[in-house]
Amino acid sequence: MRTEPINDALTRREAAKRLGSGVLLLFTAGRSRADEEKAGPQKHPLLSSRLHIGDDGTITLLTGKVECGQGIRTSLTQVAAEELRLDPARVRLLMGDTALAPNDGGTWGSLTTPQTVPVIRQACASLRELLCRCAAEEWGVGPAELPVHNGQVRGADGRVYTYRDLARSPKLLTAVSVNAPLTDPFQWQICGRPLRPVNGAAIVSGSHQYSSDLSLPGMRHGRVVRPPNYRCRLLSFDASRAESLPDVRVVHDGDFLGVTAPTAEAAAAAVQLIDVRWSDEPLGDPQTLFGDLKAHAKPPELKEFDRYPALMQAGSISDGMARAVHRLQSTYRIAYIAHVPLEARTAVAQWQGNRLTVQCGTQAPFVVHDEIAHAFQILPEQVRIVVSDTGSGYGAKHNSECELEAARLARGSPEPVRLAWSREEEFTQSYCRPAALMEVQSGVDGDGNIVAWEFHNYNGGAASLSPPYRIPNRYVAYHASESPLRQGSYRSLAAVGNTFAREMHVDEVAEKLGLDPLEFRLRNMENPRLKAVLQRGAERFGWGKSKSGNGVGYGLACNLEKGGHLALFTELEAHGKQVRLRRMVAVFDAGAVINPDILSNQVEGAIVQGIGGALFEELKFDRKEIVNGKLSSYRVPRFQDVPDLEVILVDRRDVLSAGAGESPITVTAPSIGAALYAACGQRVRQLPLLAGMEG
Amino acid sequence: MESFTIHVNGAERTVRADGKTPLLFVLREQLHLTGAKYGCGEGQCGACTVLVAGEPVPSCLLPVGDLGGRPVQTIEGLAKGSALHPVQQAFLDVSAFQCGFCTPGMIMASVALLAKNPRPSANEIRAELAHHVCRCGTYSRIVRAVQGAAESVKRAD
Numbered sequence: 001m002r003t004e005p006i007n008d009a010l011t012r013r014e015a016a017k018r019l020g021s022g023v024l025l026l027f028t029a030g031r032s033r034a035d036e037e038k039a040g041p042q043k044h045p046l047l048s049s050r051l052h053i054g055d056d057g058t059i060t061l062l063t064g065k066v067e068c069g070q071g072i073r074t075s076l077t078q079v080a081a082e083e084l085r086l087d088p089a090r091v092r093l094l095m096g097d098t099a100l101a102p103n104d105g106g107t108w109g110s111l112t113t114p115q116t117v118p119v120i121r122q123a124c125a126s127l128r129e130l131l132c133r134c135a136a137e138e139w140g141v142g143p144a145e146l147p148v149h150n151g152q153v154r155g156a157d158g159r160v161y162t163y164r165d166l167a168r169s170p171k172l173l174t175a176v177s178v179n180a181p182l183t184d185p186f187q188w189q190i191c192g193r194p195l196r197p198v199n200g201a202a203i204v205s206g207s208h209q210y211s212s213d214l215s216l217p218g219m220r221h222g223r224v225v226r227p228p229n230y231r232c233r234l235l236s237f238d239a240s241r242a243e244s245l246p247d248v249r250v251v252h253d254g255d256f257l258g259v260t261a262p263t264a265e266a267a268a269a270a271v272q273l274i275d276v277r278w279s280d281e282p283l284g285d286p287q288t289l290f291g292d293l294k295a296h297a298k299p300p301e302l303k304e305f306d307r308y309p310a311l312m313q314a315g316s317i318s319d320g321m322a323r324a325v326h327r328l329q330s331t332y333r334i335a336y337i338a339h340v341p342l343e344a345r346t347a348v349a350q351w352q353g354n355r356l357t358v359q360c361g362t363q364a365p366f367v368v369h370d371e372i373a374h375a376f377q378i379l380p381e382q383v384r385i386v387v388s389d390t391g392s393g394y395g396a397k398h399n400s401e402c403e404l405e406a407a408r409l410a411r412g413s414p415e416p417v418r419l420a421w422s423r424e425e426e427f428t429q430s431y432c433r434p435a436a437l438m439e440v441q442s443g444v445d446g447d448g449n450i451v452a453w454e455f456h457n458y459n460g461g462a463a464s465l466s467p468p469y470r471i472p473n474r475y476v477a478y479h480a481s482e483s484p485l486r487q488g489s490y491r492s493l494a495a496v497g498n499t500f501a502r503e504m505h506v507d508e509v510a511e512k513l514g515l516d517p518l519e520f521r522l523r524n525m526e527n528p529r530l531k532a533v534l535q536r537g538a539e540r541f542g543w544g545k546s547k548s549g550n551g552v553g554y555g556l557a558c559n560l561e562k563g564g565h566l567a568l569f570t571e572l573e574a575h576g577k578q579v580r581l582r583r584m585v586a587v588f589d590a591g592a593v594i595n596p597d598i599l600s601n602q603v604e605g606a607i608v609q610g611i612g613g614a615l616f617e618e619l620k621f622d623r624k625e626i627v628n629g630k631l632s633s634y635r636v637p638r639f640q641d642v643p644d645l646e647v648i649l650v651d652r653r654d655v656l657s658a659g660a661g662e663s664p665i666t667v668t669a670p671s672i673g674a675a676l677y678a679a680c681g682q683r684v685r686q687l688p689l690l691a692g693m694e695g
Numbered sequence: 696m697e698s699f700t701i702h703v704n705g706a707e708r709t710v711r712a713d714g715k716t717p718l719l720f721v722l723r724e725q726l727h728l729t730g731a732k733y734g735c736g737e738g739q740c741g742a743c744t745v746l747v748a749g750e751p752v753p754s755c756l757l758p759v760g761d762l763g764g765r766p767v768q769t770i771e772g773l774a775k776g777s778a779l780h781p782v783q784q785a786f787l788d789v790s791a792f793q794c795g796f797c798t799p800g801m802i803m804a805s806v807a808l809l810a811k812n813p814r815p816s817a818n819e820i821r822a823e824l825a826h827h828v829c830r831c832g833t834y835s836r837i838v839r840a841v842q843g844a845a846e847s848v849k850r851a852d
Contacts, residue, residue, distance in 0.1 A: 069794025069831050196790060203795030204783040204802065206730025206770030213729035264724070265716060342734050342742060342796040342830045391732070391796030392830055423735040597790055601833065605793055608832030631739035631828070639821040642834040 018100065045176055047130070049102055050123040053167035057151060058090050059127075061120065064104040065112050066096035067199070067389040068363055068397070070661040071598035072112050074198045078595060079117050082183055082190040083124035085148040086163070088198070096365045096387030106364030106398060108489060109307070110562045110659025113594070117657065125180035127163070134169055135161035185592045185653040192651070194597035199389065211361035211388040212346035212420055219348065222251075222409035222419040223267035224258040225274055226429065228625045230486050231281035241273040250274070251409050258409050260417050282623045284484030290333050290437045293459040297479035308462035308494075310478040317441075320452025320473030324443025328509050332438040332501035334460065334687040335618040336485055338629075339433070340636055343391020344426045345402035349409070350416035355382045360403045361390030368400040375404055376411075394609070395489035401430055427629030431488030432619050436460025438501035443473075448513055450524050455502065459483060461494025464666060467502050468560040469524040485621060491606065492662040495561045496613060496669060500687060503557040503670030508683065517556060517674065518543055527560060533567040533587040533650065534558050540648060541569035541585040548678035551575050552582075555674025557667045563658025565589040565650075568607065568667040570675040572643075576695050579615060579676065581643035586667070589650035590658040596649055603647045603664045610668025612637045616688045699759055703728070704772025714760025718752075719743045721759045722769060730770035730799040734828065741827030744800035745769045751804040753826075770799035773806065782806050785844035786837070793831035801827055805841045814845050 052060040061080045067073040073093050081088040094100060096107075104116045132146045135153040138161065146153045152162040166172070185192070202208035227234070237257060239250040248261045248270045257276065261267040284292060300311035321327060347360040356378070362368045365385040373383045390397060402421050410417035421429065436459050443452035450469055455476040457465060462478035478494070490496075510520035518538055525531055537556070538544070548554050551573050558567045571583040588603050616635045620628045628634045669687055676693075677683045686692040700709050703726060710725045722728045722745070731754055734742030738753035745754045746768040773780040779787065782805050792798045801824065808815060808823045815823070820841045821834075829837065 069792075069796075071793065196787065197792075199795070200787045200790065200792075201779070203792055203798050204779060204786045205774055206799040208795055209729075210732075210796065212733065213723075215724075215727065264720070265713070340830055342732070342740065342794070342828060344733065390794065392794040394830075420733070423737075601790055601793060601836070604835060605832035608834065609830070630737065631735040632737055636828055636830060637832060637834075638828060639824050639834050639838070642832070645835055 018094070018097070045102060045123070046173055047123060047127055047176055048172050050120070050176065051127055053163050055164060055167065057162055057164045058092060059084060059086060059163060060092050060094050061124075062094050062101040063116065063120065064096060064098070064101045064366055065116055066107045066363060066365065066387045068107060068393040070112075070602060071197060071595065073389065074195055075113070075594045075598055076117070076120060077198050078191045078195050079120055080124045082188060083121050084128055084151065084163075086151040088190060088195060090151065095389075097384070098365050098369045098386075099384045103366045106367055107393075108363060108395065108398060110662045113657050113659040114563065117594070121182055122178065122180065123176045125182050126177040129177060129180040130171060130174070131161065131163060131166050134166055134171060191594045192592070192653070193595070195595055197598070209388055210343055210391050211348070211359060212343055212391070214346075214348050214359055214388065214418070216348060216350070216416040218415045220260040220262060220413065220415045220417045221264040221267045222258055222260045222406060222417045223264070223271045224256070224405055224419070225271055225276055226425065227278040229281060229283055230429075231283070232278040233281070235277040235279055237274055237276040239274045242270040245270055245273070249413070251411075253408060256405070256408055258405065260409050260413065264420065283621055283625070285623060286621055289435060289484070293435065293437050293481045293483070296482040297458050298481065300477040300479060308465065310462050311476070312466050313475045315473030317452050317454050317473050317475050321443045323445055323451050325446045326444045326509065326512055327442070328505070328512060329441045330505055330508060330685060332440070332497070332504060332685045334436050334497040334500065334613075335691070336435045336487070337433045337490070337613050337617045338427055338619050338634060339394045339396035339430075339490060340426065340631070340634070341390070341392040341394060341396050344421045344423055345397065345430070346418065346420040347403040347406035348416050348418045349403070349406035351410055351413070354378055356407055357384045357386065358403045358407055359386045359388065360406075361388055361397060362400070362403060363390070363393045363395075363397040364399070367398060368403050371400040372404055372407055375400075376407070394491040395493065396430060398489050423631055424629050427619070427634065428626045431486040433490035433493065433613075434459050434461065434483060434487040436494065436497045438497060440501055440505045442505060442509055444509055444513060448515060448520065448523055450509070457494060457498055460497045463493055464495035464498040464502075464559060464561050468527055468530055468558070469506075469521070470526045471524070485619070485626070491609065492561065492665050495559070495663065495666045496610070497687070499557065499559045499561070499666040500669040500673065503559070503667075504673050504683075504685065507674050507677070516544065521558060527565070529565040529589050530558060530560050533565050533589050536648060536650070537567040537569050537585050537587040540587070540646070543569060551679055553675040553677065553679025555671050555676070555678055557670035557674060559663065559666045561663040561666055563590060564660055564663035566664055566667050568671040570643075570671040572672065572675045572679060574676055574679040577690055577693050579690065581611065581641065581672065584643050584645045584671070585648070586645070586664065587648045587650065588660070588664060589652060590660045591655040592653045592657045593649055593651040594657055596651070599649055599660055600647045602661050603649070604645055606662065606664035607645060607668050608637050608642055610665040611641055611672070613687055614669035614672045614689055615641070616690050618688050618691060697760070699762070701759070701762055702764070702766040704768060710759070712759050715758045717755050718745070718757045718759050718762065718767070719754035722754060722767075728769050728771050732796055732799065734797070739826065739828070740797070741800040741804060741824070742797050744803045744827070746803055746807055749807060749810065751807040768803070770803060773802070780806065781847045782809065782841070782844040785840040785847060788843060789836050789840050791833055791836040791840035792829075793833055797827060797829045801829065801837055805844065808841065809845055809848060813848060815841065817842065
């Protein structure tokens with residue numbers, strides 16, 4: 001399928017084209033910025049920067065967030081339709097275009113639901129209120145108490161006033177009203193229901209357009225010459241043989257070396273003909289990784305407004321330990337793992353003079369935008385990033401990597417250049433989920449109360465650092481370190497390792513006290529929502545009804561992360577290193593549920609993704625390079641790995657919705673780890689578990 | 696570079712390519728049939744699966760020169776006009792996807808499975824699709840979708 005090029009010099013006509021046919025709301029990027037400033041001291045964004053009304057009555061919602069499989073194209077459609085009182089089929093989303101959409105931040109940290117949903121809700125409620133006000137004014141009727149149904153206000157005499165009528169009103173250049181009333185979640189008609197994915201028909205018919213499906217007329221194909229690892233510097237190269245091929249261009253800039261050619265095959269062949277010398281830069285010794293991470297640890301660093309503070313303390317650890325009757329110390333390790341988004345990164349870059357447009361599948365279009373503007377020292381308005389729904393990310397696609405490379409390859413060339421990373425490049429050229437070391441020390445009093453808790457994470461991060469238990473004396477710290485591999489974000493990032501270490505340790509303490517792990521947790525917990533998910537899960541799972549042993553084990557874990565309250569119960573069988581997950585029951589409370597089917601899908605998917613990191617995923621490296629950067633040597637969860645998994649959602653309409661795409665991954669590893677111990681008596685204190693098993 | 700006539704979705708198409716070029720890239724780059732996806736390039740993920748003479752094949756490993764006269768069916772050739780194939784409809788009905796990148800390959804392999812075995816058990820479905828990766832982890836839903844499709848085909852008969 002061919003796609004028309006999108007020019008960065010955005011004319012009204014072009015903007016109209018991308019927004020769809022219809023009435024254009026005096027809308028251009030430049031104009032709206034000036035109008036934003038006029039909008040007044042509160043700096044509330046203009047309605048027209050968020051919503052566009054087509055002359056067929058369709059409303060386009062603009063957002064800088066992107067769809068990467070988490071389902072927000074659908075859930076945001078519902079949220080908008082709910083407040084607009086409009087059929088969801090008449091709402092469309094324009095996402096991730098830096099020239100058209102507001103900067104809603106990167107699509108990460110499960111922030112779309114807690115941060116962007118309220119903003120969109122307010123904008124749509126404002127538009128609905130404006131519709132009523134304009135209808136009332138036009139008809140000369142009293143206070144605007146006119147109800148909106150199906151996208152229109154109906155007068156007593158049968159007259160109607162629609163969003164289409166409103167589109168002609170200059171009032172759209174007013175700011176979003178903070179006073180427009182929002183719909184009470186208990187009154188939801190469209191939210192709270194399992195609306196099917198709005199892009200579903202395109203997905204099952206194969207017509208859904210991902211960034212790797214883009215093809216522009218005259219497009220060239222790029223390929224980058226790769227060093228053994230990211231630390232290597234380019235010493236010298238001879239590209240004469242490559243340059244002798246027809247229509248091959250070599251691009252060299254500092255340590256960056258690549259080619260462009262008329263086809264991807266020709267580019268790949270040309271790269272093979274370049275003789276190149278890289279400096280020898282060791283990665284470090286994988287055998288001493290965890291000791292090295294601790295040796296190079298820095299003191300916890302506290303920052304202002306940090307979502308995850310690196311240091312939290314209360315009471316006194318020494319006092320707590322002195323009071324304790326039972327004391328336990330243990331150490332946990334987790335390996336580097338890769339994201340493996342099934343769609344490898346692809347970008348198509350096109351320069352027109354000093355103006356650059358990059359079409360890609362990033363999770364963070366505005367981050368990529370700023371990084372690219374900075375890299376080329378051009379003005380922000382000279383760069384436009386346009387994102388297609390991406391073939392998943394899980395935290396992999398936050399930075400301009402492929403995008404920047406495509407832009408470098410295309411620089412100085414009149415044609416657009418497409419750069420598609422191979423699977424091997426996905427594994428070896430991007431960043432990975434950090435490896436981490438966790439040290440835990442705890443003390444419990446004679447009544448089974450945890451009275452002291454000291455926890456150190458080295459290199460992993462601070463998410464889920466603080467235990468969801470009632471502990472009077474606590475010291476939890478995250479120490480940044482020096483990593484041999486490039487590392488970065490990942491689904492729930494550090495919360496996976498921190499939850500694994502904490503929940504495994506809690507199980508060990510419970511065993512030492514001769515207490516049931518569920519009972520011990522409930523005894524040390526105050527949060528009623530967390531208690532409730534544990535109790536509900538225990539009941540559904542039949543916790544305590546069967547005894548572990550003879551290769552069959554039962555385990556559980558819980559967590560409170562990003563506003564999500566989670567409990568996961570696991571039944572598995574283990575014969576030596578042959579581990580088969582039989583059954584899992586998950587209970588999840590993340591507040592009011594906007595779309596139960598999408599939420600359930602996310603919970604299932606996150607737990608299943610967690611199985612990989614729990615049991616077998618591990619990115620291996622030697623002193624020179626990553627050595628298992630292929631799907632044939634890096635195992636991800638497959639059909640046979642997935643148990644009978646039941647997800648129970650708690651819909652709390654009285655509580656604000658939390659983001660949910662990430663946190664369920666955090667309970668998989670400790671729940672499996674606990675069941676594995678129950679099944680075969682091996683307490684494995686490292687991830688992946690299979691690598692730490694004996695026999 | 697050679698000229699090849701290949702039969703795709705019921706039509707004859709002529710392409711120019713090196714005979715060693717994988718079918719996947721011929722489909723995607725020359726015929727603009729982008730439903731089959733590149734996932735790994737070594738037949739480990741199933742995202743590029745198309746049917747060759749009715750058999751599911753990873754098109755990233757099949758040289759276009761080895762096709763012979765065998766007909767190729769891609770996800771684009773599955774629906775009849777605007778009516779989705781029962782397997783496509785079943786995937787839609789249970790939202791058996793998240794990002795959807797693996798979906799065309801999963802659907803093509805499932806179509807081939809149901810042609811051979813109209814009433815597969817859950818274990819047979821898992822075994823048949825073992826080479827396919829859904830990185831979003833919607834495996835249970837995919838099994839349900841294939842079973843749902845089997846039911847709807849049975850009802851239609």
